[in-house]
Amino acid sequence: MTAVVALPSARRPLTAWRWVATRLAGAVFVLWAVATLTFFSIRLIPGDPAEAILGGPGSRATPEALAQVREQYGFNQPLFVQYLNEIGRLARGDFGTSYALKAPVTTVILEGAGNTLILAAVSLAVAWLIAIGLAVWATRGGRVSRAIATGLEIVSAAVPNFWLATIFILIFSIGLHWLPPVSAPGIPGLVLPVLTLAIPLAGFLGQVMRESLLNALDAPFTLSARARGESETGVTLKHALRHAALPGISLSGWAFGSLISGAVVVETVFARPGLGRSLLNAVLIRDIPVVIGVVMVVALVYIVVTLLTDLADRIADPRLRNP
Template sequence: MKIGRWVLTRALGGIFVLWAVATLIFFAMRAIPGDPAEAILGGPGSQASDEAIAQVRSEYGLDRPLYEQYLLSLGRLATGDLGTSYALKADVAGLVGELFLSTLILTVLSLLVAWAFALTLALWATRGGRIGRMIGSGMEIIAAAVPHFWLASIFIVIFSTALGWLPPISTPGPLGLVLPVLTLAIPLAGFLGQVMRESLTDALESPFVLSARARGESETGVRWRHAIRHAALPAISLSGWAFGSLISGAVVVETVFARPGLGRSLLNAVLIRDVPMVTGVALISALAFVLVTIATDAIDRVADPRLRSA
């Protein structure tokens, strides 16, 4: 019964998030100055006739009251119909499905690299004494404060222009992923590192660690067998938020590195007012965020028995 209620609560929360995203996108796109019918016909530069604009308005229901357009839009989305892209004249579901895999690979790799950086930095900072904690804290703050676009530009100048080690744009293959992944991972590692370091410090001062040391456990064993598990719990809880942060950061990173994906496509769709494409990308991103958040909550309960009992 507890598991059923938990799943039902998360499912209803996910549906609410998707409805809120669809509603926000609908009214935000309608608030942009300009005629949606002109955007469908190619923008103001298309020089479409009044008859063509009137026909498009009637075909897409743009001549109806705003609340009717909103209800029709929700009805289509509820059946899984994301519509047809205004600019590409193709099914949005198919386009988003092709782009989603590229963004998913980028975000998952970035999350794994961020975790590795954060864990390494937390372990190093807690072993280095007061000086190590100060240096680690400074590195975490700097990493967390670095903007994605600035970091991407620095990486391109150093590793592409000066050294010639890596391509300046995201080419097919592993090398094309290195700079985009590092650009997304380093700021996130700063946030996760701060959380892990504080949790690891608290865990190392806990009674169960003192007991392990009293039993003759080595310092390495204390950290890896006992302290790390407790230190990772807050970071696991933040991983759902981190995934959403990576998706939003992908808008900048995919644009800078000319990498095909949801972020770059979303930016282009907003600029040309491609409402179905914007809605499709936003909903798929929100759905991925909801699923990752649910998975993160489930992992939290597996790793922490206190949450299961609560």
């Protein structure tokens, strides 16, 4: 009887292409859904977009001027027609022109994207460092250390960004005069905004990693490492921590998206220029092209980061790779 031997290598290219195609289709769907929800949500805000273009309620625009603007921007068309025009424009990569700034939305986004992405990336790195420190301390420091670390994780995860930012300003800016209370060039101006975003996220990641690290320290591969004479520090850092980080890596895409969302509050409190502050100002004045453009860019960044975390998962855990 002849045995049939499977050739997994022949299936790898097809599986890889299917994985890429699935991710691309999902990305297109997410971008379409975000654009659709943003378009209809911004139209639910009370007020006339034509009036916003002419300077807001205080501009005292004449009915003739309002009618001309509605005709120029297509506001006199049915809402569904406006939606189709907006989706078609976005599909061509055209974000339009800001109503308030009279500048291309692409320019507005490029001016603020760098600051927000740097803030989110540094905050994510700091959150990971704090989370790893808390998880290792909780698992290696005994019962008292575990209780303290667990309490710190719970409290930090529950702290609102705006409250933490206010406390930091009161202590480190007004009280101790160590750090600037508003945006300033260089590292000093980045410290408080980064900590404001990183600490709540670190509490959440720390809780996830602590449980995974406890399970990893009791797993057979760590027992084998101890039997080979590996020290407890080596077992934790070389073996257990890598496996304990897998759930956190999977959540990093979501975490990065939440950091960009939190940047709306943090950039406003610390008067820091960026996408978050631009988005808030655009919503307040009904600058529809800027709102849709910023939200679309944030969604695109979230998709890219999620894809990278998926790839990192596959690198860190060989079991996720298709045979």
